[in-house]
Amino acid sequence: xxxxxxxxxxxxxxxxxxVAFWCNPISGHATLxxxxxxxxxxxxxxxxxxxxxxxxxxxxxxxxxxxERLKGVDSTLKIQPAKLEDSAVYxxxxxxxxxxGELFFGEGSRLTVL
Amino acid sequence: xxxxxxxxxxxxxxxGDSAVIKCTYSDSASNYFPWYKQELGKGPQLIIxxxxxxxxxxxxRIAVTLNKxxxxxxxHITETQPEDSAVYxxxxxxQGAQxxxxxxxxxxxxxx
Numbered sequence: 669x670x671x672x673x674x675x676x677x678x679x680x681x682x683x684x685x686x687v688a689f690w691c692n693p694i695s696g697h698a699t700l701x702x703x704x705x706x707x708x709x710x711x712x713x714x715x716x717x718x719x720x721x722x723x724x725x726x727x728x729x730x731x732x733x734x735x736e737r738l739k740g741v742d743s744t745l746k747i748q749p750a751k752l753e754d755s756a757v758y759x760x761x762x763x764x765x766x767x768x769g770e771l772f773f774g775e776g777s778r779l780t781v782l
Numbered sequence: 783x784x785x786x787x788x789x790x791x792x793x794x795x796x797x798g799d800s801a802v803i804k805c806t807y808s809d810s811a812s813n814y815f816p817w818y819k820q821e822l823g824k825g826p827q828l829i830i831x832x833x834x835x836x837x838x839x840x841x842x843r844i845a846v847t848l849n850k851x852x853x854x855x856x857x858h859i860t861e862t863q864p865e866d867s868a869v870y871x872x873x874x875x876x877q878g879a880q881x882x883x884x885x886x887x888x889x890x891x892x893x894x
Contacts, residue, residue, distance in 0.1 A: 710871050710884030711826065724881055759825055769814050773825025
C-alpha cells in the first residue's frame, strides 16, 4: 500500500513570496490533516478535512494560509505572503474511513523563509 | 482546549537499559493517547496507543501506562537498541472530532 505522498520535500523562499505544498493521501482515506512542525516542537494542527469539507481550521492563519481538498482526494496548502516564522516542516497526515485513531504521515515539506 | 506536556526533552541511555518518557494532559475528557516515533527526515509513525478504558498496554519491548486520575501517561521501552534512537511524541485526543494534540517531543539517544 502506497503511503502519503508530499511535494516538494524542500523549499527555500524569501519573505513575502508565496509557496504551495501538495499532498496525495492513501487511497480511500477520507480524513486529511495538515500539521505545522516548527523545529524542536511537536506537530500543530492547521486544518482537518473530511472528504472535501473542512472540519477544523481554527488554528489556520487565514490571512496568509489557505488549503483546499478538491474532489476529496489530493490537497494543497498555500502560504501567501510568507513570513520568517513560517519556516517549518509541513506534514500531511491521513486517516481511514474506519476510525482506528492512527494517523499516517507523509515525510513532510521543509520550508525555509529567508 | 487540550494541553499536553512531555518530559524529558532529551534522554540518553545505554544500549540494553530501559527508557521512560512521561506526559501529562489537561482535558479529563480525553480518551485516546497515542505515541509516535519520528526518525530524521521522516514523518511521525504510530508505535503504540492506549484508550482510556485500559490502564496498560504492551507490544514486545514497548509498553504504555495510563493514570486517568492523575491525567498522565508514560512510554516504557525496555532492552533499548540503537534503532530506538529517534524523537518520540505523545498525544491526546478527546471524543468525536476533537483534534489530536501533541507534546513537545523527547529526543532519545541510545549509546552503544
